[in-house]
Amino acid sequence: MAKKILVIDDEEIIIKSLSKLLEKNGYEVFIAKNGQDALIMTEEKSFDLILADIRMPGMNGVEAVDAIYKEISANKRKKIPAIFITVYADDMIENKAKSLSPIAYIYKPFDSAELLNKIKKVIG
Numbered sequence: 001m002a003k004k005i006l007v008i009d010d011e012e013i014i015i016k017s018l019s020k021l022l023e024k025n026g027y028e029v030f031i032a033k034n035g036q037d038a039l040i041m042t043e044e045k046s047f048d049l050i051l052a053d054i055r056m057p058g059m060n061g062v063e064a065v066d067a068i069y070k071e072i073s074a075n076k077r078k079k080i081p082a083i084f085i086t087v088y089a090d091d092m093i094e095n096k097a098k099s100l101s102p103i104a105y106i107y108k109p110f111d112s113a114e115l116l117n118k119i120k121k122v123i124g
Contacts, residue, residue, distance in 0.1 A: 002028040003123045004045070008038040008061055009053040009085070014108075018051065021112055027119075035059030035067065042068045047080050048123045054086040061085075081122050085110065 005027050007018050019029045030047070032038035036059055038052070050068070052061035059067070065082050072079055087108040104118045 002026055003048040004028045004030065005049045005051060005119070005123075006030045006032060006038060006041060006047040006080075007051045008032045008035065008056070008064055009051075010034060010056045011053070014053065014085075021116070022119075025116055032064075035061065035064030038064045039067050039071065042080070043071060046077070049119060050080050050082040052082060052084055054084050083115075083118060083122075 003026075005022055007015060007022075007029060009015050009018070009031075010033050015031055015033070019031065022029045030041060030045070032041050034056060038050075041047075042050075050065060052065050054061045056064075061084060065084075069079060083104045083106060085106045085108060106115050106118070
């Protein structure tokens, strides 16, 4: 059975490229274009990994993952590993992200092989 990856990103080009890359490598991909949709999706489905863009309008990726982790903890479900994708480093947001213990950060533009390597180390 294919591993399920939730991609949280508001940029259509990133969504398309990540979907194509991940599906080509045997992963089942689910898309949330904002943090609120991601939170709803994780309440309805279980995922093996979250790939979240840090910078998004409204609820950013760090806030979304934090809310997902709180919901998972409240319902005593297994924590989903997360990889944050970002184009910039904002100290305050990055410190909050680190407090969530993400598996990795990937900086845009990202190297596909590097991303796949990190994913394979985490979920196979």
